[in-house]
Amino acid sequence: MKFTKVQGLGNDFVLVNMKEVSREEEKNLTESLAELAIKICDRHFGIGADGLVLLRPSQKADIAMQIINSDGSEAEMCGNAIRCVAKYAYERGLFDKTTLQVETAAGIMVPELIIEGSAVAAVRVDMGVPRLEREQIPMTGPAGRVVNEPLEAEGKVYHITTVSMGNPHCIIFVPDVHAVPLENLGPVLETHNLFPRKTNVEFVQVLNDHEVRMRVWERGAGPTLACGTGACATAVAAALNGLTGRKVRVYLHAGPLDIEWAGDDRVYMTGPAQEVFTGNYPV
Numbered sequence: 714m715k716f717t718k719v720q721g722l723g724n725d726f727v728l729v730n731m732k733e734v735s736r737e738e739e740k741n742l743t744e745s746l747a748e749l750a751i752k753i754c755d756r757h758f759g760i761g762a763d764g765l766v767l768l769r770p771s772q773k774a775d776i777a778m779q780i781i782n783s784d785g786s787e788a789e790m791c792g793n794a795i796r797c798v799a800k801y802a803y804e805r806g807l808f809d810k811t812t813l814q815v816e817t818a819a820g821i822m823v824p825e826l827i828i829e830g831s832a833v834a835a836v837r838v839d840m841g842v843p844r845l846e847r848e849q850i851p852m853t854g855p856a857g858r859v860v861n862e863p864l865e866a867e868g869k870v871y872h873i874t875t876v877s878m879g880n881p882h883c884i885i886f887v888p889d890v891h892a893v894p895l896e897n898l899g900p901v902l903e904t905h906n907l908f909p910r911k912t913n914v915e916f917v918q919v920l921n922d923h924e925v926r927m928r929v930w931e932r933g934a935g936p937t938l939a940c941g942t943g944a945c946a947t948a949v950a951a952a953l954n955g956l957t958g959r960k961v962r963v964y965l966h967a968g969p970l971d972i973e974w975a976g977d978d979r980v981y982m983t984g985p986a987q988e989v990f991t992g993n994y995p996v
């Protein structure tokens with residue numbers, strides 16, 4: 714089965730265009746999507762990635778994107794992956810346009826390729842409107858938004874702000890992101906009973922009114938180097954808490970994502986996308 718390894722700021726994915734999977738290969742794909750993703754994403758026994766991204770034909774958009782985390786769970790949306798999908802589609806001439814409609818489980822997202830010369834310099838994605846009501850995250854508890862609310866975990870109280878970009882995010886502002894015990898606090902919050910569909914967890918250090926630094930523990934993938942939907946949720950949360958304006962540069966391990974929560978209430982994310990290699994995975 715042909716695949717393309719891609720990454721956005723080090724958040725890496727195995728991309729499979731289902732149109733390129735032969736009937737014979739499809740027949741041999743006997744395991745579930747979850748099992749396939751776990752095998753393919755394994756960094757010792759498989760290709761190695763934070764997730765598996767499947768491209769399929771769409772009735773509603775130019776193409777459909779399905780995201781399976783490395784633990785086999787399906788996610789509604791993935792910001793770093795959609796930038797890579799847009800670049801992949803453009804470079805293979807799948808569409809003769811630089812703005813695509815991509816169907817996802819979080820709705821139709823619109824990546825626009827920023828071309829410099831003949832190369833894709835970056836991708837700007839309309840990530841839609843953030844969902845802020847508790848039941849939209851989803852979270853249990855009384856109706857309303859969750860902004861700077863106390864939450865007890867591991868004997869300590871954290872102040873959380875929750876935002877959905879189609880997938881759930883729990884954002885905690887801290888004085889120093891590098892001092893956060895990500896490996897033990899991440900999974901505790903990811904699986905906290907307040908979140909019936911679990912949650913991504915972002916720790917954020919505010920640098921000034923337009924720059925923040927973020928580390929992430931992803932739902933279904935653990936510590937990743939970057940999270941696009943997480944960066945969008947972080948910018949919204951920072952603005953909601955009055956810590957930044959609505960244009961925020963979110964610094965991640967390998968570089969920044971530029972996020973704007975625009976006047977139309979939609980969130981726009983701009984960042985890089987890279988193809989690493991192509992290959993054939995035996996099925």
Ligand SMILES: N[C@H](CCC[C@H](N)C(=O)O)C(=O)O
Nearest residue numbers: 788791792793880940941942
């Ligand atoms: N683990 C996430 C999906 C991938 C999101 C992230 N990699 C991004 O770039 O947005 C979830 O289960 O919601």
